[in-house]
Amino acid sequence: MGIILKTWQIKIKSTPNTLKILSVVGARPNFMKIAPFIRAIENYNRHQASGIRLQVEHVLVHTGQHYDVRMSEAFFTELNIPDPDINLEIGSGSHAEQLGNTMIAFEKVLIEHKPDWVVVVGDVNATLACSVTAKRMNIKVCHIEAGLRSGDMSMPEEINRLVTDRISDLLLTPDTISSANLRREGTPDHKIAFVGNIMIDTLEANRERAYALKLGDIINNNLSQGYNFRGITPVDNSYAVMTLHRPSNVDEEQVFVPIIEFLLNEVTKDFTLIWPIHPRAKKQLMAFGLWERVLENKSMVLLEPVGYHEMQRLNMGAKIMLTDSGGLQEECCVLGTPCLTMRWNTERPVTLRENGGASVLVGNNIERIREEYRRTISLERKPSRPELWDGKTAERCLQAILER
Ligand code: UD1
Numbered sequence: 001m002g003i004i005l006k007t008w009q010i011k012i013k014s015t016p017n018t019l020k021i022l023s024v025v026g027a028r029p030n031f032m033k034i035a036p037f038i039r040a041i042e043n044y045n046r047h048q049a050s051g052i053r054l055q056v057e058h059v060l061v062h063t064g065q066h067y068d069v070r071m072s073e074a075f076f077t078e079l080n081i082p083d084p085d086i087n088l089e090i091g092s093g094s095h096a097e098q099l100g101n102t103m104i105a106f107e108k109v110l111i112e113h114k115p116d117w118v119v120v121v122g123d124v125n126a127t128l129a130c131s132v133t134a135k136r137m138n139i140k141v142c143h144i145e146a147g148l149r150s151g152d153m154s155m156p157e158e159i160n161r162l163v164t165d166r167i168s169d170l171l172l173t174p175d176t177i178s179s180a181n182l183r184r185e186g187t188p189d190h191k192i193a194f195v196g197n198i199m200i201d202t203l204e205a206n207r208e209r210a211y212a213l214k215l216g217d218i219i220n221n222n223l224s225q226g227y228n229f230r231g232i233t234p235v236d237n238s239y240a241v242m243t244l245h246r247p248s249n250v251d252e253e254q255v256f257v258p259i260i261e262f263l264l265n266e267v268t269k270d271f272t273l274i275w276p277i278h279p280r281a282k283k284q285l286m287a288f289g290l291w292e293r294v295l296e297n298k299s300m301v302l303l304e305p306v307g308y309h310e311m312q313r314l315n316m317g318a319k320i321m322l323t324d325s326g327g328l329q330e331e332c333c334v335l336g337t338p339c340l341t342m343r344w345n346t347e348r349p350v351t352l353r354e355n356g357g358a359s360v361l362v363g364n365n366i367e368r369i370r371e372e373y374r375r376t377i378s379l380e381r382k383p384s385r386p387e388l389w390d391g392k393t394a395e396r397c398l399q400a401i402l403e404r
Contacts, residue, residue, distance in 0.1 A: 017054040021401065022115035025084070026063035026102070026126025029327050031075035032308060033121040033144060034060070036201035036394035038081060044398055054402065059113055063102045063126040064089040068279065070305045078308050079202065095125060095156055102129035110137050117142055117401055120164060121198070123157035123347075131164040140404075144198055144397055146171035147178025148326075148347035154248070157326075161347070170404060172397050174198070175350045175386055195396040196388030199330055203312065204391035210312035218310045224277060224302035231272060231298050236317035239301075240271040245278035246324040249342055249364055253288050258366050259342075260290050266370065267322075268299035270377065274314055276303040320376055321359075333357040336383030338376045340369065350386045357384055 021041070025034050041056050048055060062084035066072045076083065088105040090098055106129060110118070118134035120127045121144040131141045146165050150158050165171055171187060173179045174197040182192050216233040223229055242263070250256050267273050275294075277285075285291045294300055306314065312331065315321060321332050321339040329351040332339035339359035341351075351357035360376065362369045388396075 018057050019054055019117070019402070020057045020059070020113070020115040021117045021119055022059040022061060022109075022113055023119040023121075024061050024063065024106075024126050024130040025121070026065040026090075027124040028066050028071050028075065028305075029325075030121050030124060030126065031072070031079060031081060032202040032327070033198050035079040035081050036198055036205065037119070037121075037144065037397055040394040040398045043395075044402075056398075056402075059086070059115065060084045061106070061109055061130070062087045063106070063129070064091055065098060065102075065124065065126055067091055068305075070307075071279070074307050079206070098125045099129045102126060103133045106130050106133045107137070110134060110139060115139060117170075119144060119401070120168075121145055123148070123160045123164075125156070125160065127164050128160040131167060135167045140169045141167065142170040142172065142397075142401055143168040144172045144195075145174055147173040147180075147182045147192075149178075149181045150343075150345045150347040152345045155246075158347070170400060172400055174389075174393075177349055193396070193400040194388065195400060196390060196393035197330060197386070198393040198397060199327055200334055200389040201391050201394050202308070203331055203334060206309055206312060210309040211316060213309055213313040215313070215317065218306065218313060219274070219301055219303070222276065222303040222306050222310065224282075224304050227295055227302045229301060231301065234272040234274075237319050238271065239318060240267055240273045240320045240322065241314050241318040242273060242275045242322040243278065243325050243328060244281050244323070244342065246343065247280070249324050250281045250284045255364050256284055257288060257290065259364060259369075260285075260294065262366050262369060263300070264293065264297055267373070268297055271319060272299050272301060274301045274303065274318075276306045276311070276314075278305060320373070322373075329357075329359050330389075332359055333384055333386070334389060336381040338379040338381070340372055340376060342369070356386070358382060 023034055041058050045056055064087050086109055090101045117140045119142045120131050134141050143164050148161055152158050171182055171192050172195045179192050179194050244250055315331055315335055315337055318337050321337045324342045326348055329341055329348050333351040336358055340362045341359045342362055342364055344363040349355055351359050353360050360372050362372045
């Protein structure tokens with residue numbers, strides 16, 4: 001083994017062909033996207049080690065936008081993501097503070113590390129801040145999950161996506177609708193590669209482990225602080241799952257209160273409702289005086305943010321999903337869980353029922369939610385798989401970078 005290693009090291013030293021990729025994560029939805037990409041690099045390097053042409057050196061930067069153990073560290077452990085090489089520890093703040101602080105700190109990282117490529121994923125503030133900083137330093141940027149468009153400029157994520165895509169050198173799209181969006185905006189063909197959905201790589205790699213979890217354990221291990229579960233653990237197909245975190249749903253009292261009333265007065269009469277609560281939503285429940293009311297409802301199971309496998313397991317057994325998360329819309333599509341997307345638009349139209357997916361847009365108008373909720377609870381689970389959502393997207397992402 002020692003001899004092999006020595007030969008390998010000499011080969012690396014003697015070749016100028018080392019490509020340095022620096023990837024960025026910042027918030028929870030980024031972690032499941034970067035995990036398979038890092039694995040693809042490791043596999044590639046292992047494979048190449050025997051007859052080395054080009055080695056990939058990888059540096060992982062965490063901006064620190066999400067910092068709670070349950071919102072960040074837990075995913076690194078669960079998904080076997082190596083510890084970040086650098087954590088910028090940006091934390092919470094206004095969008096301008098998060099963006100500005102990330103750019104200032106990330107510029108120093110780029111000066112020190114001088115990567116050939118910066119890889120950003122998704123649409124969070126880290127995606128925008130780091131892509132702009134890299135471009136200003138003439139470093140090539142690759143955007144994984146490019147081309148998604150909701151058309152809703154009130155969403156910070158839409159602005160993050162638009163700016164990042166406009167300046168990226170390589171745009172890796174999850175579906176052909178996204179590729180068409182980019183072409184329509186004038187992105188030249190040679191910058192676009194349709195690679196599929198990298199989140200589904202993580203879903204496929206973790207399906208069995210998730211399925212083996214027990215619902216009772218998930219509930220008992222994650223009860224929300226101050227909440228005392230007195231109900232009976234539900235069985236598969238007898239419960240609903242909800243996640244809500246968008247400012248458009250939880251920040252305004254006149255929107256959030258009617259949603260909670262609907263859950264308390266209607267959904268929990270039909271099902272046990274399992275709700276892993278995002279910190280923003282919990283803060284708002286308390287601010288609007290709703291926290292005590294949800295605590296009292298015996299059919300509502302209030303959880304802290306749950307882990308990756310736990311969320312997949314909850315999804316696998318749910319009769320219905322209510323969510324404003326983009327990632328969950330996609331996972332519902334592949335797992336087949338009938339889903340109400342609590343938004344007026346989506347950047348992921350491929351997940352909608354009219355396009356073969358499992359979800360329907362219901363916004364936050366209660367009449368509309370009620371109508372679709374009634375229709376949806378009679379639906380059966382119906383998995384579907386858009387083109388190239390095959391668990392091999394990360395390899396294609398790396399290949400696309402190497403080809404350039
Ligand atoms: C961010 C992303 C959003 C993504 C979501 C997933 C942007 C613009 N938004 O929104 O696209 O869907 O992550 O969660 O990047 N907080 C904690 N602990 C944490 C992190 C946050 O308590 O570890 C609290 C803070 O009080 C903060 C609030 O949650 O004010 C919201 O966090 P923030 O990072 O601002 O945005 P998200 O709503 O999480």
